[in-house]
Amino acid sequence: MSRRTIVKGAAWSVPVIAAAVAVPMAAASTPQQDLNFFLTAGEVIGSAGAADGQIRSNGVRISPANPAEPKVVAAGSVFTITIEYHGTNPAIDFTDPLHGLAYNKGQCAAWSGIDVQKTRIVLTAVTPAPTAEPTIGSFAWFLRQRPEDNSITFTGIAVLAAGGDFPEGGTLVNLMVDPNAGTGGLSGPTPSTWSLA
Numbered sequence: 001m002s003r004r005t006i007v008k009g010a011a012w013s014v015p016v017i018a019a020a021v022a023v024p025m026a027a028a029s030t031p032q033q034d035l036n037f038f039l040t041a042g043e044v045i046g047s048a049g050a051a052d053g054q055i056r057s058n059g060v061r062i063s064p065a066n067p068a069e070p071k072v073v074a075a076g077s078v079f080t081i082t083i084e085y086h087g088t089n090p091a092i093d094f095t096d097p098l099h100g101l102a103y104n105k106g107q108c109a110a111w112s113g114i115d116v117q118k119t120r121i122v123l124t125a126v127t128p129a130p131t132a133e134p135t136i137g138s139f140a141w142f143l144r145q146r147p148e149d150n151s152i153t154f155t156g157i158a159v160l161a162a163g164g165d166f167p168e169g170g171t172l173v174n175l176m177v178d179p180n181a182g183t184g185g186l187s188g189p190t191p192s193t194w195s196l197a
Contacts, residue, residue, distance in 0.1 A: 053146025074163030087151030110137030
């Protein structure tokens with residue numbers, strides 16, 4: 001092989017390298033742009049002034065912002081939902097629920113972590129498998145008195161594990177509460193009165 005052949009080969013390789021560097025990279029997916037975080041059918045059950053009440057939801061889910069472009073969320077992502085009482089009734093006490101703590105924790109069986117304080121419940125759960133629409137099931141908490149209208153808030157955070165379409169993971173704090181319109185004895189907050197995080 002002559003020196004001229006080596007130089008020709010080098011000349012051909014330079015533009016190929018330059019072209020590879022000049023190609024723009026595709027924009028990375030970000031959870032905040034590509035996903036929605038929902039709490040479904042959140043509601044307060046019971047008539048105003050009733051001797052008992054219930055706070056419940058059908059659960060939470062992450063859905064693609066654009067259903068035509070689903071994004072896979074890795075297993076091991078952590079959902080945290082906080083239910084908080086902001087009213088003035090000293091008798092509202094999540095630590096002393098109707099039917100007892102064990103029964104109420106059983107109503108939240110889909111959630112692996114249940115931290116109960118007087119005016120706040122924090123539920124946590126870990127997603128078991130990679131999926132384009134991870135969900136965690138329902139929860140319910142029975143109270144000895146029904147909370148006043150507009151006194152309960154749901155907030156939430158989802159910490160996405162690294163993997164799937166989000167190699168660096170990510171965090172969603174834009175929980176959207178989808179209130180249940182309610183039937184029967186529902187007299188809880190209407191959709192316009194729920195506090196959205």
